[in-house]
Amino acid sequence: MNLNVFLSSIRNNPWVTPVTVMALVLGALLAISLKTQQTIRSASLPSNRFSGLAAAYRDQQEQLKMANEEISKLRERTTQYENEMASASEKAKLLNDSLQEAKFLAGLTPVEGPGIEVILQDSKKRPPANSPIDIENYIIHDSDLQRVVNELHAAGAEAVAINGQRIIANTAIRCVGPTVQVNSIALSSPYVIQAIGDPETLASALNLPQGVLADIQALDPNMVKIVKKNKIQIPAYTGSLVFRYAKPVVATPGGSAQEEKENGSR
Amino acid sequence: MNWLPVIALLIGFFVFYFVPLELPSDYAPYLSLAALSGLDSILGGIRAGVEGKFHVDVFVSGFIFNTLLAALLAYLGDQIGVDLFLAAVVTLGGRMFLNLSLIRRYYLTQWNISRQRDTERT
Helix, strand or coil: CHHHHHHHHHHHCCCHHHHHHHHHHHHHHHHHHHHHHHHHHHHCCCHHHHHHHHHHHHHHHHHHHHHHHHHHHHHHHHHHHHHHHHCCCHHHHHHHHHHHHHHHHHCCCCEEEEEEEEEECCCCCCCCCCCCCCHHHHCCCHHHHHHHHHHHHHCCCCEEEECCEECCCCCCEEEECCEEEECCEEECCCEEEEEECCHHHHHHHHCCCCCCCHHHHHHCHHHEEEEEEEEEEECCCCCCCCCCCCCCCCCECCECHHHHHHHHHC | CCCHHHHHHHHHHHHHHHCCCCCCHHHHHHHHHHHHHHHHHHHHHHHHHHHCCCCHHHHHHHHHHHHHHHHHHHHHHHHHCCCHHHHHHHHHHHHHHHHHHHHHHHHHHHHHHHHHHHHHHC
């Protein structure tokens, strides 16, 4: 009986059938749309806020850049003051010399000299269909950067920076989402690694057969570019330098500092 | 009253809701707009049907073209940095309200007529 009602309505109204068919399509559209929106809501931010967030992100980056410039300016001025103070007496001069050396070693001063530039970038190629090679291999990863920096240090590089981020003693190179963070600053491909040292030695260390870049170069030679340069400028480290846990060990007469500590805790 | 389109809408919705098919989230706004445009076309079709001005070719081509056009316009707006998305939402929303009110009026009149007939018969 119920079916008869539908049949008669179709017969009496020619518009019902096409509208019904399209309503089916519309239901599908609505369902897919709703599901996609749900995934977006659960996985990330609402899509309609992207443009606002992008602007805020740009502002923050601009501020960060200005703050970093401020830091390097202030650190430069500190060096100036230290030098001025040193001119006062011979002892202060000696102290200042060792201070400047320590800062130079710590990567707190911009440096220049001969060296090489290594440019690593994600491949534009895609793995051929049915190839066992993963697409991941066509992307530069944090591990690639780590290996290159390590190899450069091993070959005698005296100062290294990735995209302007100076590598210092406690620099971490790690993968965060689609970017690689160096000194907690997000960088993305192409990665320009600058290293000061003997250009020939550095370049040949990277070009060793079975070396750190061999795998990538075999896949796509365009991912790696090595340029020797007569003069490279590497900026100073501008990040935070606060040590909260490590304290210098003070040697005391009649026993090492370690023993002192243990006695104290008993 | 014809409930067939509503039933079909629900069937289509639930079938696709449980089918594991999903678009990349980049296209989500365009898909939403396409769905909105589809809804507008359906309401327009029902309105034309109850007014006796329904043409299959106009309806089907309108549904497909409007859906694609809405998504395309929104995409174009995104590319050139103009919120054409909003223009589409306002236009479609306004038309949907208009169509819905006309449909409501038609069925209300029908209901009133049938009620009058009933009272006359008794």
